[in-house]
Every structure is written in C-alpha cells, then in structure tokens.
Amino acid sequence: MPTSQPWVFVTIFAGAVSVAVAVWLYGWVHRQDAGTKKAQEVASWIREGATSYLRRLYLALTLVAVALGIIIAIVFSFDIEHLGTEAISVDPLRGGGMALAFVVGAVCSAVAGYMGMSVAVAANVRSAAAANEGINQSFRVAFYAGSVMGLAMVGLAAIGMGTVYLLTGDPEIVLGFSFGASTLALLAKAGGGIYTKTADIAADLVGKVELGIPEDDPRNPAVIADLVGDNVGDVAGMGADIFDSYVASTVAVMLLGASLFQNDAVLQAKYTVFPLVLCALGIVASLIGIRFVRVGKNGKPGQALNRGTIITCAILAVLTTAVVLLGDYKLGVLWATLAGLATGIVVGFTSDYFTSSENRPVIETARVSGSGAAINIITGFSYGLISTVPSIIGIALATLISYYLAEWSGLSGIYGVGISAVGMLSVSGMIVSSDAYGPIVDNARGIAEMAGMSQKVIDTADVLDAAGNTAKAITKGFAISAAALTVLTLFAAYAEVVGTRGVELSISLRDPMVIVGVLLGAVTPPLFSALTMLSVTDNAFKMIGEIRRQFREYPGILAGTEKPDYAACVDLAAQGALMSLVLPGFLAIFLPILVGFVLGPEALGGFLGGSIFTGIIFALLMSNAGGLWDNAKKFIESGEHGGTGSDAHKASVVGDTVGDPFKDTAGPSLNTLITVMSLVSSLFAPIIAAFHLF
C-alpha cells in the first residue's frame, strides 16, 4: 500500500504534535501560582485521594489486562480462519501481536487518563488562585488543563493506531488495540461513575441532610472523596469513554474499508487509511480551535467554549473538503463527514434544550416541584423520555444520509455510516478539552470554599461552573450520538468479519434466533444500569456508616478542632467501586461470547442490535433527565418558586439526587458497555463463525 502509507506517517506525526502540545500545557499549568498554603493543603488531599484511586484502578486493570491478554494470545494463535475445514495451524506471532496490541491500547488510554486527571488535580487549586486576577486568567488555567487530556488522548490514539497498522497492515490487529482501550474505558467510566456518586450521595446525606453543614465543608470526612470523585468520574472517566469511541469507530471503518475494492489494492488501502486521515485532520483542527477559546475581562466562558467547538468543526470541514478534492476521494466520504459533524451538533443542542433553564422542560419541572418530589420526578422523567426522540431522529437521518450518499458515490453504504461517526469524533480533541474544563472549575469552587478564599473567587468560580454545566450537557449528547454511530458501524463490521469467514449473516427479524438475541440484548443495558446504580446506593450506605463512626468516635471533627480521616472514605469509595465492577464487567465481556457460542452468530447479531437500541435510548434518557433535574434545582436556587429552602426546592433536591446516578453513573457507562460488547463480538466473530460451521 505505497500510496497511502504517507498518510499513516502523517497521522502518527499529528498525534506526536498533539502529545507534545499536551505535555507543554501540562508543564504550563504546573508553573501557575498554586495559591495559599491552606489551598495547597486541600489540593494535596485531593491529589493523594486521586492517586490512591488510580493505583487501585491500574492494579485491577493490570490483572484484567494480563488475564485477557493471555486468553487473546492463545486464542488468536490458532489459525481459526480454517478451523474445521483443514488441519489447524498455529501462528503464535499473530496471537502475540494481538495480545500486545490489546495491552498497548489499554496502556495508551490509561496514560491519557492519568495525564488528564493529574493535571486536573493540579489545575483545580491553580484555577481558584488565578480567580483573584480575574475571570480570564482563571478560565485559561482550567481550559488549558482540560486540553491536556483532550490532546493527549487523541494524540496517543493516533500514534497507537497508526503504529499498529504500520507494523502489521492488518486492521483486525488494530481491533485488539481498540478492545484494550475499551476494556480500560469500561473500568474507568463505570468505576469512576460509581465512585463519584457514592461519595457525593454519602457526603450530602450525612452532611447537608443530617447535620445541616454546607456542601464542601472541610469537617465532613467524605468531602475529599467527593472532590476526588469529580476528577475520577468526570475527567478520567469521560476521557476514557471518548477515547474508546474514537478508536473503535476508526478501527471499525478501517475494517470496512479493507473489504472495499478487493481487486484494487491501491484503492483498498486508500479507503482503509482514510479514517486515520480524518483523525489527523481532526487533530489539526482541534489544535487551531483551542487557540480561539479565550475570554476577555468580562467575557462569557460558555460562548468561548461553543465558539471553539464551532470553529474546530468549520476548520475540519474545510480541511476535509480540501483533502477529498485534492486527493481524488469519492465525494461520499465528504458528505458522510459533514453529516456526522451536523448530527453531533444537533444532538448536543437537543441535550442543551432539554437541560437548560431557559427552556420549557426545566422551567416546567421547576414549576411543578411545589407539589412535591413525586411530581418533580414524574415530570422530569417524562421530559427525559421525550428528549430521546429528536436525538434518535438525528442519528437516523445521519445514518440514512451517509449511507445512501456513500453508496451513490460508489462506496459501501455502511462505510459511509462509519465515516460519519469518525467525522464526528475526529474533533474529540476539542470536545474533551471543553468537557474536562467542567469538573476542574467545579472543583476549583470546592477548594475555594474549603480553603476559605474570598467571595470574589467563589463568585468567579460560580460563573465558570455554570458554563461548564452547559458544555457538559452538549458533550454528553455528542458522546452518545458518536457512540451510537460507532456501534452501528461495529455492528456492520461484525457481520463483515463473519462474512469473510464464509458465513453470510442474515440478521433477519423474521428469524426466531435473531428475535431471541434482540430480546436478550435489549435487557442487557437496563440490567447493567441497575447493577451500577444499586452499587452506588450500597456503597453510599457503607460510607455513611464510616462518616457517622468518625463523627461519633472523634467529636473534635464536628467542632472543627480535629482533621477527619479523609483517606478512609477515599479508600472505601475506591474499593467499593472496583468490587462493584466485577459482575457488570463480566456481563459486558462474556455475555456476547456466550450468546454467540450457544445461540449462534445470527443470535449474536440480534443481541448486539438489541443492546444498541435500548442502550442508546437509556443513555439519552438518563443523561438528559439527570441534567434536567440538576438544572431545575439550580433554577429554583436562583430564587424562583420560593428559592432555596422552599418546598419546591426540597422536592427538586430529591429529583437532583435521583438524577445523579442516572447522569453520572448509569447513563454514560452504557456507551462503553455497547462499544465493548460490539468489539468483543467482532474480535471473536471468526471463532464463533468457525465453531458454528464446524
């Protein structure tokens, strides 16, 4: 593939530039003023807590990676393509390569997450300190810290995928890399989600509800765990989640590209490599776009973030148009890229509509809260259900447009759908940067309060925080729609991989095995959500016990004369979160394999389909309803319907607490769940197909 190889080098180079900029920004953030001694002390507690969690997470990851790596090395050493038809040959190089790719994928995702989280912890306190100088300086620290993760993530992904492909020339090995990244994402996202809400709920129930002390009060033993949670759940978790979709969509399209033009090696290589081209262009667009994100002395941070996103999308559109025209690509890939970008924006703004306090859903939910918590819940939940409709229509339109325009221009339709996912995700550098900004400024506010900083600092932090919440709603919509298109592509890639092994898959809804597969797949996301949410309440009860024990045994804590044992709560949350992952993680990885072996490849196709459909709907429902309840509470706190302390406010607090595990634990993990299940299926598809031919 001589004509396309330069592009692989370009991708690796763009990735290296991205990582270099991330490293430079990492240093820049650390060189900023770290504030008062008290603030630094608080920050050090958060750093210790975060490190302690990461140590446990990476230990768990290592165990899982070694175990799965060995399985992969063994399984893929057999020449499964010819299982049953001729003598079985053994190729340990392929098995070893696949296992290595798997481990490298997990490590790359872990490194990006580690950089992102460690810079976030450093940036919390520095952003608070910078608030003394004004909103523009404080914003810059937080946003550039967020960019560290965004750029490290896309950079490492580009380097990793490019290198694996360069060395092996086999997209199926790159699938191993993607599976590694997704396995980490599952642990990081679901674990982080459980961690953060365990700490949040326990801290609130004992602190705010039982004792009436304010949020982020340093006397509360769970307060540090709560602040750590924002970093591990929202920063590291969301980063891993998008890393996972980013890599998975790129790999899936490479696989689909490799099945095009099977008798023209040059064209085949050209379209196999095109998703990497889009990654490279997306990195360039993000690097430029990030430069445009800045606010003046009285600027609006929310506008700055949106401006950055829109400029990045525009640059990507221009660059893609240029490359497609100059490089003589078929126009279908351009339309697909643009459809993907447009859908990302539509779904993002839909989330914004349903969760912003300027629109009917939040206003109405706040209004009815005066009649009690139950009405608040019913109303918010109903709007959450309705919010799935425009997003699903957007995803459906993107699918149809990219499919038929790609087919019309002479490519396979499903390749076009994949390109629309990659197009949407190629601007992840920018998206993750503005997403990670949110929890950083949220934490800056917490530190400012705990360290007794001035009211001006707290007010500035509040303004920055509000912008973060809007950005978060938009990026969540983005992440879910990207995951939806990604898994639809992976689904096609699965069928493609099975097809190349001689099993022509007809995943027809008129086949009872497919129906049964769909039914089983459709209940998996609800089951997964339930398990993670029950883990949150279980772990929160354990932590409540620990908080009460500390207050009881050390009365000095409540009096403010004694330092609580923050580490005990941090450890409890970390241990609980990781233990809770065993069953859901097992489900995600082994259920598809089980369905495939027992019920056959058609049923597995149905299973994936079913999990995708309900997965997307529950993810949208839970994210949007959660955001809506959160903002309805904030709307009331701004003075509407009686303000803080009124009956309406109490009702809205219940809604917000229900929404917490919805939007931060169960909802977003579903993306990763369906990606992991689709990847596992594609990876094991040849074996399952061979087993059923046998």
Added chain:
Amino acid sequence: MPTSQPWVFVTIFAGAVSVAVAVWLYGWVHRQDAGTKKAQEVASWIREGATSYLRRLYLALTLVAVALGIIIAIVFSFDIEHLGTEAISVDPLRGGGMALAFVVGAVCSAVAGYMGMSVAVAANVRSAAAANEGINQSFRVAFYAGSVMGLAMVGLAAIGMGTVYLLTGDPEIVLGFSFGASTLALLAKAGGGIYTKTADIAADLVGKVELGIPEDDPRNPAVIADLVGDNVGDVAGMGADIFDSYVASTVAVMLLGASLFQNDAVLQAKYTVFPLVLCALGIVASLIGIRFVRVGKNGKPGQALNRGTIITCAILAVLTTAVVLLGDYKLGVLWATLAGLATGIVVGFTSDYFTSSENRPVIETARVSGSGAAINIITGFSYGLISTVPSIIGIALATLISYYLAEWSGLSGIYGVGISAVGMLSVSGMIVSSDAYGPIVDNARGIAEMAGMSQKVIDTADVLDAAGNTAKAITKGFAISAAALTVLTLFAAYAEVVGTRGVELSISLRDPMVIVGVLLGAVTPPLFSALTMLSVTDNAFKMIGEIRRQFREYPGILAGTEKPDYAACVDLAAQGALMSLVLPGFLAIFLPILVGFVLGPEALGGFLGGSIFTGIIFALLMSNAGGLWDNAKKFIESGEHGGTGSDAHKASVVGDTVGDPFKDTAGPSLNTLITVMSLVSSLFAPIIAAFHLF
C-alpha cells in the same frame, strides 16, 4: 372447509354460554343486599360518575369509529392486491364488510367493558354490605362481579370472531374486527389510566398532603372521581386491554394458519380454525375454574384466586391434549399451548416476586427509604429494571420452544409462537375475573369508609384488598407476556400479509432502512409513556385548582355541612383524559402508516420490531417498579422501619406516587400501543406493499 366448520359453531356456542353465565351473574350481583341508605347514596354518586365518563368515552369512540370506518370502507373497496399490476377493480362489498367488522369489534369490546364496569359499580357497595356476614360472602360478591366482565369479554370475542369468520371465511376481515377492538382498547386503557391517576393524585395532594384529611374522606370533592377512576381504569381499561390481546393473537394465528398447507384445503382450514378451538376450550376451562374460587369463613382469598387460575390452566391443558390427540392435530400445537401457559405463570410469578413484600426487592427498598425519597426511587427503579430480565428470558424461551417444536412437527415455527400466545390468553376468562376483583374490593373499602360502616367491615375489606393487589401483579405480568407473544405473532403476520402480495420481506438488521425503522419504533413507546404521564400531571393540576376553588368558595364543605360538587371533578377528569388521548392515539394509528409509506415496508417491519422490544421492556419496568413502590409503602405502613408517619414512610409515599402513573397509566397502555401499531400495519400492509411495488 367442511371438516372445521363444526368447530366454528362450537366456538360461537361456547361464547354464547359464557355470555349467558355473565348475564346471569350480572343479575345475581344486583339481587344482593345493597346496604344502608348512606352506602347506597355513595354508590349512586360513583354510578353517576362512571356513567358520565362512559357516555363521553363512547361518544368519542363513536366519532373515531365512524371516521376510521369510512376510511376503511373506502380503502378496502379497491382491489389493492393488484394495484399497479393491472387495472384497478372496485369491490365495495369487501370494503363495507371490513368496516362493519371493525365497528362490530369496537362495539363488542365496549359492551363487555360496559357490563364489567356497571356490575363493578353495583358490586362495590354490595360487597361492602356483605362483609357484615363474613369474608366468604363479601368475597363471593366481588369475585362473581369480576367474572361478569371476564366471561362477557371472552364470550363476545368468541361470538364475534366466529361469526365474522363464518360469514366471510377470510381471516383478513377478522383482522378488521380485531382492529376495532384494539382501537377501543387504546381509548379505554390509556384514557382510563389517565383518568384514574389524575383523580388519585389530585385527591391525595389536596386532601392528604395539604389539608391532612384521610383518604376517601367524603369532604374531598375529588373522592368520587378517585373511586370512579378505579373502575374506569382498572376494571374497564384492563378488560379492554386483554380483550384486545385475546382477539389480536387469535386473528394473527388464523392468518398464519391460512398460509399453511396451501395445497390441502382441509388441513389449511383445520389449522386456521385451531385458534378458535383453543378459545372455546379456554372458555370451558374458565367456566369450570371459576366454580373452584371460593373461600371458607376464615379462608384466604389470595389462595382461592391462585387456585382458580391453576385449576383453569390444568383443565385447559387436559382439554387441549384430548382435542389434539383425538382430532389428530400435530403435536407442535400442544407443546406451544403448554409453553404459553407455563410462560404466563412464570412471568406472573416474576412480577409477584419483585412486587411482594416477602422478597428482597420490596424489603430492600423499604429499608433504604429511611435515607430519603431519592434513595427509595433509585432502588425501586433499579429493581424494576432487573425485573425485566427473567420475564424477557421467559418470553424468549417460550418463543424458541414453541417455534422449534412446531417446526419439528411439520408446522411453521411462527404459527407455533402464535399458538403459545393464544394458549396463554385462552384462559383470559379466569384471569380477567380475578383481576377485576381487585378494584371492586378496593372500592368496597372506600365506600365502607365514606358511609361510616363498622370497623369489622373495613378490616374484612382490607384483607380482600391485599389479595387483590397480589392477583393484580400476577395478571399484569400475564397481560404483558401475552401481549409480547401476540405482537411477535402479529409481526410475523404482517410479513406474511406483505409476502402474499409478492413482496418478500427481508427485515434484516444489515439494511439501513430497517435500522432506521427500528430506531424510530424504539422511541415510540417511551414517547407515548411520556405523553400519557405528562397528561396525568397536567390534568391533576387542573383538578387541584377545582378542588381548592370548591373549598374556598364553599367553606361548608370542609366543615362537613355542605356536599361538595363531585360531578365537577368527575367531568374534569373525564374531559381531560379524553382530550389527552388525541396525540398519543394519533401516533399509534398514523405513525406506522406514515413510516410504511415514506420509508417502505422493510422500515415498517423494523419499526414494529423496535416498538415491540422497547414496549415490552418499558411495560415490565413500569408495572413492576410501580407495584414494588406501592408494596414498599404498605410494608412500612404495616409497622416496619418506623411505620406510618416516619421519615421512611414519607419517602415511600413519594415512591408510591411516582409509581402510580408508571403502573396504572403508562406501563399497561404500552401493551395496547404495540398491539394497535402491529394491527394497523398488518391491515394496511397490502396497500403499503402495493404502493412500493408501484
């Protein structure tokens, strides 16, 4: 079809016997002692309210039936089978016949519902009066009143389907009858669900919460609307819902039977008529089973109801075995019938497990309620999600068993799946009887309280009510699993009907149109649920305004010296409920047609599939979570975790209020929604297929 015609007469005869028994029981109930003057007065208010609602409902129904009837008469007068291929011929007889069948279907369902509701209203007060004589007499009145609707329903359905088939010999015309029944069911079930919860929530919020007066206090202007609601939602609504599944599954299997053995008219007729045979046997089994439902002086009413169900199922199994062996039917139909019955029982008991206060889900939800309403909601919702898993596995197993055993015995697999649905539903006479019993005793308790009857009466009514709740959970599980198998059969019937028009439907998940169809179908049930739930809160707010107005303008009401204007609240609830149906009803009937015409028959296949998958999951989730919250509250009220008035109790009341529209409005209407959408699609399939061939 000479050899099978006798069975059609047997079916009609069995239906007539069933109706005759229902009429006799109707008279028997009315001949019972109607209690004190005060009790009769209260009962007369309920009767007036119920009648006023029914008048409005039937007016609305008449309008819809006339409009749809005209459309059907016109559309089906064209010889659409040959549209586009030759000159179009016009056959007004077929169009008129179809329209007539549609109207008769709606009328039969309406008559059964009217009988059921009017006897229920009469039985409320008589059951309360009989409680003076002991639990056995009170139970008998309530159960026999419930049987009126059960027997009238299956009887009228059998007569209607048998007669239409006898006259036309064309199962597609019977489809028109089924569509009529379903249209009424949609109005009755969703409308009744909105009505009952509007009144319930409004009465509770003003009465119990604002003023602190007890439930069922005669001073509350909404109390009669609340009692009427139990009858219109739970009695008439649930009856219409099962009537709808009962007819739809039978018709779908008749259609599938007509496509078997196309070159052996005798065998073809035999299997076309077999679902009617099952209906006849089910009526016999129910008539016998009902005789076994009785309690002694100190008997347990719950056991009596379960005994009746199990005996009925056993009799049906014996009768079916005899008919299959003696009638030389293929064994596949026997296995399918048994698989259906077993699944009904499994799903019913799953619902019971998740909603009974003897098991972990309710106990755990009650336990965590001490930490507030939010934790109660998260826990109950999570268990509701988990509860979908065993039910779905049960439905999947029934599908596989009946499919492959039917195929193995030489029939089409999907015919077997249909037979399992009909087998399950053939005992509906018994199921509906014990289901309708629940709201009757619930209301008896309300009347006893309002009419100031003795504590002994209230205690007896409480015991009867508890048994009703368990029976209700089981029959809801039954209704949902029956609907699931029914719509899977209808789905196949749709493809079959399209197939006979020369379009070989491949509803493959690898086709983007199918994917888009599935995505759109999958969001329809969530959207429908949301619209009905928002209607409940909207209407409840209007009624709250009315209640407050009455208390304000007539201070004598609260003092107990003046009678509130009950009729105003009744009218408000009725009007609100029917107005709220316009949009959801429109969605249910026109969305499938729209998808079919715009995106094609494959996309419509996907749309139906998607709506079925999420429809079943949301129906199970909402019914079970709602029942669980209800019983967690009752468990706490029984003295656990601090009992009534404790913090845990307050939290559980929030959960129960959220659960009310879940389990009584949104959840159960989804059955009807997916049935109606599948029926509309099958009915219009020939036209859609012709349009796309054109």
